[in-house]
Amino acid sequence: MADNDLKIFISWSGELAKAVTREIRTWLPKLFDRIDPWMSDIDIQAGTRGLQLIEDRLNNSSFGIIVVTTENQHKTWLNFEAGALSKRFEGGSGRVVPILVNFDDFYQIEGPIRQFQGVMLDKDGMRELLQSITNIAGSDWPMIEARFEWSWKDFEKAIEVARAEAGPQPKAPDVTESDLLQEILARLNSIEKRGLERPSSARESRERYGNTDTIIDILSTVGIGDVSSFELGTSSTGMTVEVSCNTMPEPKQAAAARKLASREGYSMTFLHEPTGHGSSPS
Incomplete structure (x- = not known):
């Protein structure tokens, strides 16, 4: 791998997550030409100082994937690596994406990993993950998407084999309507607080302009998920x-999203465009 390849750190714990991680690590280079995905079980050779290598890879990675199962979501090591990745990318352009292996909903996640925007281990979730990697790597999305469609069936079969070999797993925790409401309110409060912190300089304004995670948070909070792309811009009245x-x-979802976007300093519009062009959501 070349030094300028996008380095991806894949965190896992437990037999199911280990098997899934192996498949992801094998699959990603088939889709991207210039990436270097890494997991400790494969890439640490016998006799090396494992912890030091893990630390080095963490510090040199620009994208993090956390493979989360009902078995490992409370494991100390997984949450340690998640925290280290979060600190590594704080204020930068890197991203951390949890992949939920055997959950029915992201709200079933407990603990520190909930701070990240996760994806399910299904076709839609993996497409979203690849869009995130594409944005960070600067790759050509139509090409990546074509490779994704071509390889999906084989990858899906490999994941099913991994699930079967890992055996029975703990049941995902039940989530009540009260739990969901509290989570939504917490996310709304977080977005509102960020909206109060207006840019105080041209540099901060540029940083805010490029923060696609803010838009993703808004759409996710109000339950808008079937998005093909979005494009940031400016107008005479501000950011769009x-x-x-x-x-x-x-209509109620769109109105709520516009209200939250306005608090962040954006004017938001919606288009019905199944083949729309723009910046794919990361």
Whole structure:
């Protein structure tokens, strides 16, 4: 691997996560030309100082994947690596994406990993993960998407084999309506607090302009998920975001999203454009 390849750190704990991580690590280089995915079980050779190598890889990675199962979500080592990745990318352009292996919903996640925007281990979730990697790596999304469609069936079969070989897993925790409401309110409060911190300089304004995670948080909070792309811009009145949707959101969802976007300093519009062009959501 070349020094300028995108280095991806994949964190795991437990037999199911280990097997899934191996498949992901093998699969990603088939889709991207210039990436270097790494997991400790494969890449640490006998006789080396494992902890030092893990630390070195953490410090030199620009993207993090956390493979989360019902077995490992409370494991100390997994949460330690998640915290280290979060600190590594704080204020930068890197991203951390949890992959939920045997959960029905992201709200079933407990503990520190909930701070990240996760994806399910299914076709839609993996497409979203690849879009995130594409944005960080600067790759050509149509090419990556074509490779994704070509390779998906084989990858899906490999994951099913990994699930079967790992055996029975703990049941995902039940989530009540009260739990969901508290989580939504907490995310809304977080977005509102960020919206109060207005840029105080041109540099801060540019940093805010490029923060696509803010838009993703807004859309996720109000339950708008069928988005093909969005494009950030500016107008005479401030910053804008144009969201292209495969399926248009409900009027109440769109109104809530516009309100939250306004607090962040954006004017948000929605377009029904199944093949829309723009910046794919990361």
